[in-house]
Amino acid sequence: MKGIDLFSGPGGLSLGIQRAGFDIVANVEINRDAMDTYALHHGSSNHFNEDVRKIDFSPFRGRVDIVVGGPPCQPFSIGGLRKGHADERDMIPEFIRCLNEVRPAYFLMENVPGLTLKKARPYFESVLSRLAACGYHINWSVINSADYGVPQKRRRLFILGSRSHRLLLPTPTHGENTSLPHVSAASRLGPDPIGEAPNCPVRFAKYPDLRPSPYAGHVYNGGGRPIDPNGPCHTILASSGGYKTHWIDTENIAPKYHSHLRAGGEPWQGIVPGARRLSVEECAIIQTFPSEMAFSGKRSSQYKQVGDAVPPDLAFAIGAALYSQANGVQSPSGLVPANEDFNQMELAL
Structure with missing residues (x-):
């Protein structure tokens, strides 16, 4: 199963997704240093070191099964003053444009938890609606990296989409109510x-x-x-x-x-x-x-x-759950139930 990594940075998400079984065939990253790092460790990919808004993704239609990426999160972070969609750094619309041009079977979007909070919540719900309108069943959750064996308390938002069925996130493997302690x-x-x-x-x-x-x-x-x-x-x-x-x-x-x-x-x-x-x-x-x-x-x-990257071990945990569900081999006991808030909203669309 082949994929594209948008806003890839040095490749934390790609490293984990590839360990899970996907083949990342292209990445987009505007920062030169981050792209140099990515290319050094992902030599076979098509590397786009340019503004995502200038790229036509339609040549990848029919050639890619999944689009992954973390659109710049400054518009919704505390450090970025939370200007939201009024901020020119909001690249979520470009992620959605890529989905419409490529029409992959699946997608995985990563972002800051601030996108789900009160001030940004109306925009977040509009994003979920637009993703659903692209033809996807949507699920999302804010998770802590430490609960998946990463030695760091890092809370991130993950949104999953599938054209055939609602994807579920993996259950925590470390910490409370698991068999393993958090990793120091x-x-x-x-x-x-x-x-x-x-x-x-x-x-x-x-x-x-x-x-x-x-x-x-x-x-x-x-x-x-x-x-x-x-x-x-x-x-x-x-x-x-x-x-x-x-x-x-x-x-x-x-x-x-x-x-x-x-x-x-x-x-x-x-x-x-x-x-x-x-x-x-x-x-x-x-x-x-x-x-x-x-x-x-x-x-x-x-x-x-x-610091900007998705921890590869976390990307692997989520990517492995997604890959196994896409291939019909995942046990339901290892997955988190679908987010009920969005289930109800999706029914109203």
Whole structure:
């Protein structure tokens, strides 16, 4: 079964989808560095390093079974000011145009959870309606990557479509009500540094904002958080590479400082002893990229590619469920029931 990956970035979604059994024959990515990375690891694909709005996808009609991709999510993210469909970066219409031109049997769209929230909800429902109008049975869910063995708490929206029947997402394999615990980021990284960390000291915040966990809240300056040695870390950000880069607490300061603050102690000042920022290579490991994966461009570009990507292990879990359903071999016990909210809306179309 052949596919196209739109807005592919360095290829996180393609890597997982291909492991699941699909053959990605073309990708679209406007960023030069991300395309160089993708081409390095997917040499047989047709690579379109240009604006998706300039591409005619009709030559792929009858040659492609699935279209996958994550249209730029800035219009619906907190960091992107949530301008939604009024934002020129909204590429969801281009994803839908590709579906209409290619008419694949299936599609998989990935995006930010903010698309489903109150302010964006009317637009989200209009997107679901437009996807259904293309001839697809639709299902969607916001899932946490950690529930599928990724050592990172990363919530993402996935929308699945099929021309023949409603596709279901895989049930969680890790965490509560499963046989496996969540995977810790520390267990994947190991005890020794990998790669070159950014020279951005971690400092104690002047006005710390505590949370129940010593590895959450705004206790240190910048957007980076200490890595929890016993569980998944916070989402690896595309803005990593500076003060938003997560860090390893080599001297176990975080739990001690958290207890000190909860007991009413005064905030500490200065640089956090033993705090070491994550390198590109370590961020890529947490994102579940293969160890041999090399990223093109400057370090800032590499961090962005890693942080923007779909974790390949998550893409594999969803792709494997989709592939098996497409071939009629998936056991219903391993799938999440269809989203009832949309079932009801679809009936009203």
